[in-house]
Amino acid sequence: MSIFPAKGVWWNEPVEKSEVLWVSIAFLWAMIMFFMMPYWHFAGEQNLSNEAYKISPDAFVEKTENFAAKYTVREDAATGIPVVAPPAGSDVYIFGRTFEWWPMLELEQDKSYRFHISSADYMHGFSLLPENINLQIIPDYEMVLTITPTSSGEFSIVCNEFCGIGHHNMVGKIFVK
Amino acid sequence: MANFRTCPDTGFKIDLQADKLIKWNAVTAVVFLLVGGLFGLLVALTRWPAVHLLDADLFYLALTAHGLDVLLVWIIFFEMALLYFTSAILLNSRLAMPKVGWLGYVLMLVGALITNVAVLQGNSTVMFTSYVPLQAEPHFYLGIILFAVGALLGCAVFFGTLYIAKKERTYEGSIPLVTFGAMTAAIIAVFTIATGAVILIPTMLWSMDIGLIDRVDGLVYRIVWWGMGHSSQQINVAAQIACWYAIAAILFGAKPLSEKVSRTAFLMYILFLQLASAHHLLVDPGLSSEYKIFNTSYALYLAVLGSMIHGLTVPGAIEAAQRKKGFNNGLFEWLAKAPWGNPVFSGMALSVVLFGFLGGITGVIMGTEQLNIIMHNTMYVPGHFHGTVVVGTTLAFMAISYWIVPTLWQKEMVMPGLAKWQPYLFGLGMGAAAIFMMGAGTLGVPRRHWDIAFADSAIGHVFPEAANLMMGLAGVSAVVGSLGALIFILNMVGTILWGKAKVPAPASAEPTPAETPSAATSYGGAGTMAVPGTFVLAMVFLTTFVLYYFVNWKYLAGVWGLS
Incomplete structure (x- = not known):
């Protein structure tokens, strides 16, 4: 329970499948969002200059x-x-x-x-x-x-x-x- | 020597000094919620075009006070209470340096009062952000600095208590996840306060006009100030998520799906989120695109990943606990059979959902380099952060108050009937206000603006009628939300002052924390219990996120060419 100390080797417990899947999907989404910004500098018409x-x-x-x-x-x-x-x-x-x-x-x-x-x-x-x-x-x-x-x-x-x-x-x- | 009492509800050993400090900090927080909330109501009633309550100077004054009193004072006083609670009480330890804790409390209170006086005197109408070269009276900055020093002392007491508890072996294993979340908040707080000192002390010296500092660069001010201003929101997120986990544990006996994953997600906040202040400066001159992209993607998105993880694991932990209890039918029986009439639960559930959909998604979109162009400083911005700190943080703090106050004071709530409705009234009212503000923002309505009808102006701009409608609806919703806040405050103050003493009940309808460890293994995660319902909800969230994200790129593609 989250309000009691974590005992034993909690850091070595297996992670449940849906959690692994969600973390992977979320990470992929973060990568797509990262990609969009440099992409728009090449493909988009609305970018601020650095000047x-x-x-x-x-x-x-x-x-x-x-x-x-x-x-x-x-x-x-x-x-x-x-x-x-x-x-x-x-x-x-x-x-x-x-x-x-x-x-x-x-x-x-x-x-x-x-x-x-x-x-x-x-x-x-x-x-x-x-x-x-x-x-x-x-x-x-x-x-x-x-x-x-x-x-x-x-x-x-x-x-x-x-x-x-x-x-x-x-x-x-x-x-x- | 520390004296203890035993909590009749939970069996926790409570250091009497910690007990008092928690109570005083929490009560002070609620008082400032009332003050700051009233200023907020005045702001809302002025921006509601049909009401337009205050004069311009009073409006800007009220807006300055509103930001300071709720965003800073209410939230941080409450966080101090949470820090003492999650250290001394959850670890069954004595509180380290209680006198320092009291000194911190007094400094925070005096600081908050000084800054409020400065604002009310009328010569410090500089908004919460106090961007130079707008200048406030020196005591405006002094009050904030004192408040911050007090909060820093509170963090020191928290870390000291962690040290003592470890040394005196008051617990076995690793600190609870909730305490770990609070520790995340405290670590970010130290960074935040240090950054605040770097900018506010020179600014105060500049405002004193004593020849030490004769100018403060505007861009430098914005970069450093947001190192504090944004990071302090990360304190809130960490504290609010710690509350979510705590409530899941208290009400359901829920264990995190995986301690490892949840703790790593908190760690991501420390590593990345406080770096992300540049997303406030995406349309500022003099910063390169490379820096903006690095800061908003590498730093911000990995922290966003942390939040998306918590967004799955908090409801996931509840689903796993409910399924173990036998609510195992279909995808959502566990959710349907949750105690929706209990404000501790409904407040937390609304906080999770509204924070994610209203605060989280919009924050990431606004923090995208180019998308910020069509949102910066419009009403979209306050819409977004009412989605984070109001229906996220404040609602989470309200939810846990419904448990902490009756438990710590050992009193019955004075208005249990109204309490059932309060989270809905406040959460949905303020949530709607946030949505309408964002709607107005997409039509270009500026934030921090007294009159979008430009009645006193030689020339004006005619906003579409929909903009006035949005601002009106935001006003109506804010009134509903304010009513919810008022009910909360009356209920809390009433309970503390006039609540009937609790009769110790041998059997409670909800499992008390002390009973539950036997429900499963006493350590680690929820095992391999699958959480299909939560996963489906998470995919609904992601779909909304993706669609709304690309809709905004489409909007952007329609505006004038910029290069």
């Missing part, structure tokens, strides 16, 4: 402002945040700051963009909806990944990492044409 850089928030904000200055097409009426339309295939910069995503982006469907994402202050959660793509954004780190919008319309970036009392007001926009 990231350390950068001070000020430097990143400056890079983003330079990027916005080049490609701004209009201002969002409700927030005054610039809407930036970078050429397909180019580098795109965006950062989170209490409590906004800056700037807004206008992208073309089925074109790839090299995104650089960081934070100007606290940690933020980059949750691209309704796609449901979620990234952890950490100040001092510039995350780089290539994003290819495969659908069009208006998309929101909701912050899903608590960043302060106004966190729930933090929404950004990506428009895909």
Whole structure:
């Protein structure tokens, strides 16, 4: 019994068949799950890159402002945040700051963009909806990944990492044409 | 000199100091379950869109307090009681260093109070995770550190008692499986607390702003903090599974199918599970895929294997015991004839099933490198861990309380009728809440978010109506579950304060542990008794797991290209 000491040579007792079978099946399943991750790096279209850089928030904000200055097409009426339309295939910069995503982006469907994402202050959660793509954004780190919008319309970036009392007001926009 | 009494129900020799420490730790745990549970109810009532109870600042405050009080304080106080119980009492030994045990208790209590005060003062609304550079008041961190030191002392008393029992030969053979499980929990606890010290002490110094530390790196914080944050969940899993085995033994006289396999499964937790904290960082910048895959597969999956083994062996042990008693018809007579009206059993059975299906499967899927992209920080995450720590750990602790409290205090339960329903109310209520939270998460609803209607925001996002429905249903279910928790708390407190003294009953309906060793050989496993019913249930579990796993890959394949 499990609440009494185990006496004798319990470590040498034979293991019942169904238990051996279950352990084998479970181990096999663990191996399949292990295999799926490297497999998806070759066969799948949704993998995060390993590329990231350390950068001070000020430097990143400056890079983003330079990027916005080049490609701004209009201002969002409700927030005054610039809407930036970078050429397909180019580098795109965006950062989170209490409590906004800056700037807004206008992208073309089925074109790839090299995104650089960081934070100007606290940690933020980059949750691209309704796609449901979620990234952890950490100040001092510039995350780089290539994003290819495969659908069009208006998309929101909701912050899903608590960043302060106004966190729930933090929404950004990506428009895909 | 240690003084003892003999338990009239079980015949165990009980060190009076251990007796007192168990009682105080357990009662304190239940009080914090009440406090933390109330904060949780407020959170649930705020995230229920139609109710939206609290203001934003109070909501985030309540959410911080909820996480700390239930995830840390309730669970770890209860685990201290379990450590003393599984060492001193199960080994018939005196408790080592009872004064250290009391010091630990006081430190934990003072620490918990300090952190609660810090949160309630309003300047430490940083969530349970307190990610830098969000900054809490220094005493927020100090309270957690004191609490952890107290828990470390409790572990020292546990190890000391194991040593004394061995040296004074209070038992023959190897320590019981349940004690082995508790030892697993205690070993992981030492690792957890050490990791916590590595991150929380510098963070406290940083928050004091005295020039010693002027910044804490966010990514380093997350890596080290989760070394504590995730490992502490492994303490819970080990402790909860020890409770499962204990209940199987107490109610059915069940012996593990194989001591060797069950102990190896516990050992896997020590070796692998505490390495797996990286599955919280799968979408963080600056970590390589190789590291993520290594950490989530090699480390995590071998520990998952441990859990899958326990998932078979706990019900398997019960099946073997029931079949020996003659419930041998068909695949499931042993299960149908189990005492479903006894909260000790029903709580444990629900804990096994809900932990596996709701907490286990979803945890592995979320911990898959690429699948995490479509779940990270959505409501799927709290859905998952309410499937582990609430309907898994907390329900298991409730179940064993229905046995420990009447036995240790020698009192009759004050509300035995309600107790029969309580595990169903709590388990199914919170289980449903977990499912609806996960449903909302698949629609992208963020966790830790005051208002998904974005009423105060210049621009917003329109969630599908189903998301609001899910959040509403999660709220309703959480209220039902909270009612279940309240009944448990009232029953426990009522029994301790006003319960009638137990009349020693010569013949109990259920076999008491002291009588059962003669049922079979006194050592080792359940022999070669086949457990076909359990095996079928395990295959149902595996099938669900496999299907749901690949469904999520299908979801992932539909989102924008990322590389």
